[in-house]
Amino acid sequence: MSTHHTKGSVRALALLLVLLLSISALFAQGSPEPSKSQGPVALKIATWTSNPDQIALLNSFVEGFAKEKGLPITATFESIPFAEYNTKLSLELQGSNGPDLFWVLETAAPAFIESGLLAKLNDGMKAYDPEDISADALELWSKGGNVYAIPFSTSPFFILYNKDLFAKAGLKTPEQYVAEGTWNWETFRMVAKAIKDKTGIWGFQTVDGQGYDARVLHNLAPMVRSYGGDFWTDDGQVLINNDASVAAVTLFHSMVFKDASVVPPGNQSDFFAGNAAMTVGQISRVSKLNESAFAWGLAPMPAGPKGESPVIGQAAIGAHSKSKNVALASELVAYMTNKSSVAAMAGIWPPARKSVLESEAFLTSNK
Known part of the structure; x- marks a missing residue:
């Protein structure tokens, strides 16, 4: 019995999104990680959830990451309605005020990867046991040996x-x-x-x-x-x-x-x-x-x-390759999908990490 992602059914639709996204790739250059002396770093994170508990959980990851880095970080969460998420996000990424991190729908994965607007995450992932993430779960979000987004939800229908x-x-x-x-x-x-x-x-x-x-x-x-x-x-x-x-x-x-x-x-x-x-x-x-x-x-x-x-729906988080803080944003993506963060999300979004998938936290969630 084979299990399918919806990736095979979105290639033609992805071409339309690529046309929009590719325009913004011509503008702005990402910057290296800021120094501690520069003061608080402001990061914008786009999602399609407006659930206050979920936003609070995501913000707790930002706070944990800031403490680990010894760097003050202030996160602003933008909740875009699901039905208009791809369209609005695409337009924002063409401007100068696009998000530093953003959720990515599986149906839009090929378009965002082709656009060049997703930063490579391989380096940021090294500190957080990337081998623990299911290779099958990462397949849609990878190309040419590079990972461009990390799934935080891998859920069967x-x-x-x-x-x-x-x-x-x-x-x-x-x-x-x-x-x-x-x-x-x-x-x-x-x-x-x-x-x-x-x-x-x-x-x-x-x-x-x-x-x-x-x-x-x-x-x-x-x-x-x-x-x-x-x-x-x-x-x-x-x-x-x-x-x-x-x-x-x-x-x-x-x-x-x-x-x-x-x-x-x-x-x-x-x-x-x-x-x-x-x-x-x-x-x-x-x-x-x-x-x-x-x-x-x-x-x-x-x-x-x-x-x-069986059909499995995925959602991932990525870093904007043209963010002023692209290195920091890429590290934050990896932190938000590390073992402890994924375990905390397990009751809401099924994990892609093998250790968490087999853990008590996940097996007893949603009871």
């Missing part, structure tokens, strides 16, 4: 479901279908329609409700690949129009427009508020259910005609 709605519709649970060997996309379509018909509640909400725009590839990839299709080859040949890919996309299209079982474009109905029976989840989303008003469960992604095709 799975189905979150509302047990109460399944019971109300008189349906078996996804786990029961799994045990029977019938948890596939046709069954998924059937239960989504049955729930909508019998309860009036949407059967399925796409990934974060963004499956028609910002997360269209995340939404379709599990279906398309389990049908034996894909989006593009590694060298850019289009595959989304082959028979297997078309069959998978047609199934989803039918769920939306024929069955009317999927939350449609523009509708804000949310699984976590009890307004949809199923959604695609990752470990970082599970905490949103801590105070849910309904019973819930989780199940693997449905299988297709070619069997299961």
Whole structure:
């Protein structure tokens, strides 16, 4: 059973982002690490989270790094909405006030690497046991022997479901279908329609409700690949129009427009508020259910005609190669993804470090 990242499905889209990003590579030069006598160093860090607890955790890493370096550092966090993250970040990086460090979506990884705006992190990583980081997890973020960003989240996709709605519709649970060997996309379509018909509640909400725009590839990839299709080859040949890919996309299209079982474009109905029976989840989303008003469960992604095709979503952090403090920013990236930092994040974002992945901190997180 193979495990896929979404990297193979973004090469054509990446070309558009490269065009934007490459413009800024012509301007500004990065500077070496500042001296202690220069006073506090101001660093700007761009993310797509606005969660105050997560921001506080990230800032604690900056404080720990500053103490280790014996250098006063002040961090400003910029929270950019996910749906507009790539666009806004690309524009900022073209100006003189771009972030020194920034999160990178896996779908944008090739574009940012090609643009030259991600600093090489190999030297900064040396002090923090780089061999502990999974080579597979680093593959997307590396090129020519150089590492350009370090993943802080490596999370498999799975189905979150509302047990109460399944019971109300008189349906078996996804786990029961799994045990029977019938948890596939046709069954998924059937239960989504049955729930909508019998309860009036949407059967399925796409990934974060963004499956028609910002997360269209995340939404379709599990279906398309389990049908034996894909989006593009590694060298850019289009595959989304082959028979297997078309069959998978047609199934989803039918769920939306024929069955009317999927939350449609523009509708804000949310699984976590009890307004949809199923959604695609990752470990970082599970905490949103801590105070849910309904019973819930989780199940693997449905299988297709070619069997299961697990999808792993990644997010990484990198340093701006044109930052005035590029050396310091690169070291901070390595510090923010060292063993202790990754262990502290394990309950939110699944780690790429092998030692933390096997640790008690991770195995008992999100309980």
